[in-house]
Amino acid sequence: MDTAIKTVILSTLIGRPIYFVMKKNNKTAKKIFSSLIFIGLSALISASGQHPNLLLTKQGVKEIQASLGKYANFDKSVNELKAIADKALNSEIIVPLPLNEGGGYTHEKHKNNYYEMNAAGTMYQISGKSEYAEFVRKMLMKYAELYPTLGLHPSKRSETPGKIFWQLLNDCVWLFHTALAYDCIYDYLNSSQKTNLEKNLFRPMAEFISNGSPANNEVFNKMHNHGTWATASVGMIGYVMGDKNLVEKALYGSNKDNKSGFIRQLDVLFSPDGYYTEGPYYQRYAIWPFMVFAQVIENNQPELKIFSYRDSVLLKATNTLIQCAYNGNIFYLNDALKKNYKTQEIVYAVDIAYKNNPKNTFLLDIAQQQKSFIVSDAGIATAKSLNIVKYEPLQFHSVLLRDGANGDEGALGIIRAGKKDKTQMCLTFKATSHGLSHGHYDKLSISMYDGGNFVLTDYGAVRFLNIEPKSGGNYAKENHSWAAQTIAHNTVTVDETSNFNGNIKVSSLHHSDIQYYDFSSNQIQIISGCENNAYKNVKMQRTVAVIENKTFSYPIVIDIFRIISDSTHTLDFPFYYRGQMISTNIQYQKFTAQLNPLGTKNGYQHLWVEAIGKNEKPVTQFTWVEGNRFYTITTLGNSNTKYLMTRTGAGDPNFNIRNETAFMMRQPMVKKHTFVSVVEPHGFYDENKEITENFLTSIRKIELLADNEEYSAVKISTVDNNTFLLIALNKDFDKDREHSIKIDNQTVQFKGNYYFNELTK
Structure with a gap:
């Protein structure tokens, strides 16, 4: 056989054997061979070679077309997109x-452009009207003319500026949406x-x-939401x-070694x-690219079984996100602004999660509340099921996340108690890792x-999103100087210094730990956590119990917070409350003519001291009103x-x-x-x-009957002479x-990590 002749088999690339004979130095043959390689590799990623093949597919288009006029809320979503x-x-x-930062003219115009292209591309697929595709083509051609001329965005605010937007993240979001539009008109273009x-x-943009x-x-x-986008x-x-x-590269990282990339992010x-x-x-924000790209992978490479990956972690993540809310509003933890279930990212997540696991029928309850759908395969699947599948309303429950x-870096505890309606009590207990760049020093x-x-309350973030006069729509400097600091949270600050001295690199090396929890009882739900690294040679241990008893109109919270050290410290423990003060039994001085800040740094410089007082009695009470309920903190002092x-x-x-008020104990x-x-x-x-x-x-009186290395015992007495005893273990935890x-x-004899009983009935 002539050694100058090679036989190339491409069966592994395109699914059937192709034999090609290529002679050495045959440039034409090499070009043909290169083309075959490209075709074969393309077949690996898009076996059908059809468009659209990302979020919307040809089958999905047919189902949408056949369903128009049948499902009112889905029609509304289509009509909104059409508008x-x-x-x-x-x-x-x-x-x-490009010129402006978030909220400025050019920022908002480029953002609107990708929304418009996405809408027009989708409507082209549904209606078949070429004017929609032509609009997308014309706009894309303008971007293709502009993009090669662009340097970095003129704003210097971001360490990673984009070209179209002030930060690279927004360029990613632009490409994310525009890829969907390009996919929809791909076959329209020559x-x-x-x-x-x-x-x-x-x-060039990729x-x-x-x-x-x-x-x-x-x-x-x-490993960050910016990396996901x-x-x-x-x-x-x-x-x-x-x-x-x-x-x-997207799936497995720049080096394709799975040490980074989308799959590693899931890990x-x-x-x-x-x-x-x-x-x-940020789970709400990140769930958008996670779920959309996962659906794209599922449509193009179903053999990866992306929605089953890591015990279906993305489907779990959607369920967990839904649990991290009160009356549909996402919890304020770490950097956070007001967001709810009706945001588009959660609409996307719910529809895609339901399509890929229709056994989770409770997602239909969320979809019903949203009354909005993605105009895609997932959206029409969810809309159809909402009309034909029986489902139970979503049940919120206490949970440890x-x-x-590996699940070994602390946890977020969520305790729910009381009536299972919109007035239900919900308490969050944060004993987690730092939370990357958006985390707070709030152990x-x-x-x-x-x-x-x-x-x-938890303050959340100091940010006026997309309002350009306010720090370019980005985080204000007070987000670091105030919102992230320990004193801005309902926890103890030691010596007017934030956890880990406000050093994110050090904080990121550590996490709090959950010592025990039990949410199984109708009478008491309890969680206990510790933090041993936030302050040098200081051990912090907090146990919180939510009690339901006929003595009280609503569930109450018992809070035991222990600080142990070998040296002396000043401790500040605020409760940030929303509402209007009603009364207190302390003797206080209200500063009415002039206010002074509480301190000079670590968040203290942002707190006006409005009043200060002492109480000769051991039990101090502070009452305020919010909504149609009164609230009283009863606390022990000396x-x-x-x-x-x-x-x-x-x-x-x-x-x-924002204007936020606190009742603070200083020891x-x-x-x-x-x-x-x-x-x-x-x-x-x-x-x-x-x-x-x-x-x-x-509540008439609370007493700390015992407090040592082994356990703490708290007795609560009411005005009607009912008494309750809570004993919480402080070490050697073992439920048996x-x-x-x-x-x-x-x-008192008991089994487990705690004891609770009503002493007088």
């Missing part, structure tokens, strides 16, 4: 030179138009995002163009329970929702305890910080101290009907261990 597209068709196509777009726009600079490459390979956008345009190289960013390490607010890739902090309101009433706003020349110069508090919702207030009931707390403890001249 966007029709308005765009009747408007001038403007692709401005080969020279595709070549132009891919040569001058899509390939290269810029993934490798335009060392910083961009770092983002592309980063980057890999999803590059992967999606790769699938449309049939570019196996781009797809593999690292979610816990086994589907909790996202940056917290619920582990943090960390062992709590928040409480009750009566339909946010009662004990002659050294100082009580402060503070309000945010100091050191804030640009009025960036000066102690080695060990245990804060014991009870939070009781009570009474009823109706301003319209002028009705006031039970504005006084039912037997205990016999002498408390208040009585021997």
Whole structure:
């Protein structure tokens, strides 16, 4: 056989044997061979070779067309998309030179452009009307003309600027949406138009995002929501163009070694329970590219079984996100703004999650609340099922959500109690890892929702999203100087210094731990956590129990917070409350003529001291009203305890910080101290009907009967002489261990990590 002849078999590339004979130095043959290789590789990513093949497919288009007029809310979603597209068709196509930051003209115009292209592309598929496709083509051609001329965005605010937007993240979001539009009109375009777009726009943009600079490459390979948007956008345009190289980089990282990329993000960013390490607010944001790109992968490479990957972690993540909310509003934890179930990212997540696991019929309850659908295969599948499948309303429940890739980096506890309606109490207990760049220094902090309101609050973020005069729509500097600091949270601050001295690199090396929890009882739900690294040689241990008993109108919270150290420290423990102060039994001085900040740094510079006082009695009470309920904090103190009433706003020349009030306990110069508090919702207030009931707390006294290395015992007495005893273990946790403890001249025997009982019935 002539050694100058080679036989090439491409069966593994395109599914059937192709034999090709190529002679050495035959340039024509080599070109043909290269073309076959490209065709074969493309077949690996898009076996059908059909478009659309991302979020919308040809089968999905047929189902949508056949369903129009049958499902009112889905029709509404189609009509909303059509309205966007029709308005765009009747408007001038403007692709401005990038200039502004978030909320500015060019920022919003480029954002609207990708929404309009996506809407028009989808409407082209549904209606078949070429004017929609032509609109997308014309706009894309303008971008293909502009993009090669662009340098970095003129704003210097971001360390990773984009070209179209002030930060690379927004360029990724632009490509994410535009890839969907390009997919929808792909077959409308001729080969020279595709070549132009891919040569001058899509390939350069994918290269810029993934490798335009060392910083961009770092983002592309980063375990962070920015990395997810980057890999999803590059992967999606790769699938449309049939570019196996781009797809593999998106899936497995720049080096294709699975040490980074989308698949690795699934391994690292979610816990086994589907909790996202940056917290619920950014889980809401990240779930969008995660779920959309996963659906794209499923449509193009179903053999990867992406929705089954890691025990279906993406489907778990959607369920977990839904649980991280109160009355549909996402919890304020870490950097967070007000968002709810009706945001488009959660609409996408719910539809895609349901399509890929229709056994989760509770998702239909969320879809019914949203009354909105993606105009895609997943959207029509969900809309159809909503009309024909029987489903139960979503049941919210108490749950422990582990943090960390292996579930061993602390957890978020969520306790729900009371009526299973919109007035139900919900308490969050945060004992997690830091949460990457959006995390706060808030170890062992709590928040409480009750009566339909946010009662004990977490500030969230200092940001005016997309309002350009406010820090370019980005995070204000007060987000770091205030919102992220420990004193801004319902937890203990030691020596006016934030956890880990406010050092994110150090904080990211550690996490809090859950010591035990039990949510199984109708009488008591309890969780206990510890933090041993936030302050040098200081151990922090917090146990929180939610009690339901006929003695109380609503569930109450018992809070035991222990601080142990070998040296003396000053401890500040605020409760940030929403509402209006009603009364207190402390003797305080209200500063009415002049206010001073509480301190000079670590968030203290942003707190006005409005009043300060002391109480000669050991039991201090503070009552406020929010909505139609009264709330009272009853807490133990001593002659050294100082009580402060503070309000945010100091050191804030640009009025960036919201008005938030706190009732704060300060315990000066102690080695060990245990804060014991009870939070009781009570009474009823109706301003319209002028009705006031039970504005006084039912708690008369709380006593710390024992507090040592082994256990803490708290006795609660009511005005009606009912008494309750809670014993919480402080070490050697074992739910099967037997205990016999002498408390208040009585021997108490119990099994497990805690004991609770009503002593008088």
